[in-house]
Amino acid sequence: MNDTIAAIATPPGAGAVGIIRVSGPDARSVGMALFHSGRSGFAGFRPYHLHHGQLRTPEGTFVDEALVAFMPGPRSFTGEDVVELHCHGGMAILRTVMEQCLELGVRPAGPGEFSKRAFLNGRMDLARAEAVMELVNAPSETAIRLAGAKLEGHFSRRVEELRLLLENLRVQLCVAVDFPEDEVDCLAPAALDAALEEAGAAIADLAGNHERVRHWRDGALVVLAGQVNAGKSSLLNAVLGVNRAIVTEIPGTTRDYLEEPVSLDGLPVRLVDTAGLRDAAGTVESLGITRSRELAASADLVLLVIDADLGPGAEDLSLLDQDVPLLVLANKMDLVSESPAWFAEAPWKDKTVLELSAKSGRGLPEMLAVVRETLAGSGFPEGDLLAPNLRQRDALVRAGEELTAMRAELKQNVPYDVLGVRLDMACHMLAEITGETAPEDVLNAVFDGFCIGK
Numbered sequence: 001m002n003d004t005i006a007a008i009a010t011p012p013g014a015g016a017v018g019i020i021r022v023s024g025p026d027a028r029s030v031g032m033a034l035f036h037s038g039r040s041g042f043a044g045f046r047p048y049h050l051h052h053g054q055l056r057t058p059e060g061t062f063v064d065e066a067l068v069a070f071m072p073g074p075r076s077f078t079g080e081d082v083v084e085l086h087c088h089g090g091m092a093i094l095r096t097v098m099e100q101c102l103e104l105g106v107r108p109a110g111p112g113e114f115s116k117r118a119f120l121n122g123r124m125d126l127a128r129a130e131a132v133m134e135l136v137n138a139p140s141e142t143a144i145r146l147a148g149a150k151l152e153g154h155f156s157r158r159v160e161e162l163r164l165l166l167e168n169l170r171v172q173l174c175v176a177v178d179f180p181e182d183e184v185d186c187l188a189p190a191a192l193d194a195a196l197e198e199a200g201a202a203i204a205d206l207a208g209n210h211e212r213v214r215h216w217r218d219g220a221l222v223v224l225a226g227q228v229n230a231g232k233s234s235l236l237n238a239v240l241g242v243n244r245a246i247v248t249e250i251p252g253t254t255r256d257y258l259e260e261p262v263s264l265d266g267l268p269v270r271l272v273d274t275a276g277l278r279d280a281a282g283t284v285e286s287l288g289i290t291r292s293r294e295l296a297a298s299a300d301l302v303l304l305v306i307d308a309d310l311g312p313g314a315e316d317l318s319l320l321d322q323d324v325p326l327l328v329l330a331n332k333m334d335l336v337s338e339s340p341a342w343f344a345e346a347p348w349k350d351k352t353v354l355e356l357s358a359k360s361g362r363g364l365p366e367m368l369a370v371v372r373e374t375l376a377g378s379g380f381p382e383g384d385l386l387a388p389n390l391r392q393r394d395a396l397v398r399a400g401e402e403l404t405a406m407r408a409e410l411k412q413n414v415p416y417d418v419l420g421v422r423l424d425m426a427c428h429m430l431a432e433i434t435g436e437t438a439p440e441d442v443l444n445a446v447f448d449g450f451c452i453g454k
């Protein structure tokens with residue numbers, strides 16, 4: 001933490017502007033060494049101001065025209081001195097500037113190292129650092145809102161509340177151990193059990209939000225499956241409004257699956273077109289079909305596409321055996337004059353069968369509305385804005401398990417001082433969420449998942 005780090009903070013590729021961030025004790029001097037102001041009166045960086053000038057090598061060779069900002073610690077993103085070099089956004093330029101920084105003794109930052117420094121310098125707690133990354137990776141507007149609430153600290157505050165609740169209980173437990181004869185103030189087993197039940201429910205509720213908002217946060221996996229030639233790829237194209245997938249009248253056109261993000265009125269969906277199912281297929285196609293089946297099995301919703309005119313086949317029936325929500329799409333309705341007879345036959349008569357035509361677009365909006373309704377129910381759960389990520393959910397679950405175990409042991413008259421150990425453990429798990437106490441391996445696991453420059 002005593003050295004100075006730098007990284008390209010903007011994505012690779014050409015852009016209008018590309019930023020290199022430098023953080024650490026030498027940030028200012030590195031900036032000063034590279035920067036040359038055009039102004040005669042320039043006497044050094046003014047904090048939080050953008051200075052216009054040139055970046056040059058020590059030999060005086062021009063590297064780029066740039067804007068440079070200096071933010072002195074501790075009032076900076078990392079809490080250390082920070083210099084930002086706002087260059088032109090070209091990879092060669094940014095690499096050259098990076099090389100100049102390294103010449104000056106700066107070390108290239110590892111993944112998440114800026115955020116890790118911000119955390120270690122007390123600029124933000126662990127859950128908020130993770131929220132920054134969740135914000136960057138947010139696939140939808142709703143995901144932005146979820147990450148935003150976390151970044152603002154609402155989630156951390158709720159976890160803190162719960163931890164204080166448990167710590168308060170811990171104190172009462174200690175008092176009861178130390179003054180067993182003082183019956184008035186001592187925590188009776190029934191009262192302890194009730195308190196544990198209440199805290200456990202609150203923790204479980206918060207943990208449950210992870211799953212409740214999953215579709216909104218990550219996007220639901222919706223898989224187009226069914227026999228060859230049913231019109232799966234045509235439907236993908238119709239939904240996207242562009243000819244993304246190859247469509248031909250030849251059965252077995254799609255071999256590899258194809259995933260595209262779609263927003264259904266704000267609900268993010270990962271729509272996947274798969275290789276059509278059939279028996280007699282070549283090696284490549286068979287491998288594709290295996291993937292189709294795997295995808296259908298892991299989907300949040302399968303859209304079973306059936307050629308309305310030809311009717312379902314054995315492969316379509318095989319998809320019904322899976323324990324996955326499924327809608328039947330009777331495609332090519334433009335080819336039939338009325339609802340085909342197979343609609344009324346088992347097992348199809350028990351299924352939701354939506355009539356549509358990828359060709360004419362008929363029934364498409366209705367189908368998308370049903371898909372959205374099936375996945376999202378009544379809409380975004382407003383009360384569930386405090387959504388733990390996987391790591392945070394697991395910590396909550398483990399804290400909850402300690403409370404459950406405590407209640408069982410309480411029933412078996414396990415002494416309070418022994419129960420106290422479990423309560424300590426539950427508090428510790430909650431403290432790991434905000435990073436109040438977090439072992440090095442927890443921190444590394446969190447920040448290693450970040451990108452370089454973050």
Ligand SMILES: Nc1nc2c(c(=O)[nH]1)N(C=O)[C@@H](CNc1ccc(C(=O)N[C@@H](CCC(=O)O)C(=O)O)cc1)CN2
Binds near residue numbers: 074075076077084
């Ligand atoms: N150019 C640039 N844009 C950026 C960032 C950045 O580092 N650089 N950010 C990086 O992720 C995000 C903004 N997050 C930031 C959070 C805190 C501070 C900061 O300097 N805080 C100080 C001073 C606050 C003030 O004076 O208002 C502080 O909290 O004490 C800067 C950026 C998004 N945009």
Ligand SMILES: Nc1nc2c(ncn2[C@@H]2O[C@H](COP(=O)(O)OP(=O)(O)OP(=O)(O)O)[C@@H](O)[C@H]2O)c(=O)[nH]1
Binds near residue numbers: 229230232275358
């Ligand atoms: N008339 C009509 N033809 C359609 C419709 N949808 C698709 N087709 C035609 O059906 C044929 C197969 O369409 P695809 O979208 O490639 O079918 P697929 O299910 O992706 O086929 P595979 O990739 O082989 O599994 C093409 O000739 C399409 O033009 C429709 O709604 N009406």
Ligand SMILES: [Mg+2]
Binds near residue numbers: 245253254275
């Ligand atoms: Mg296809």
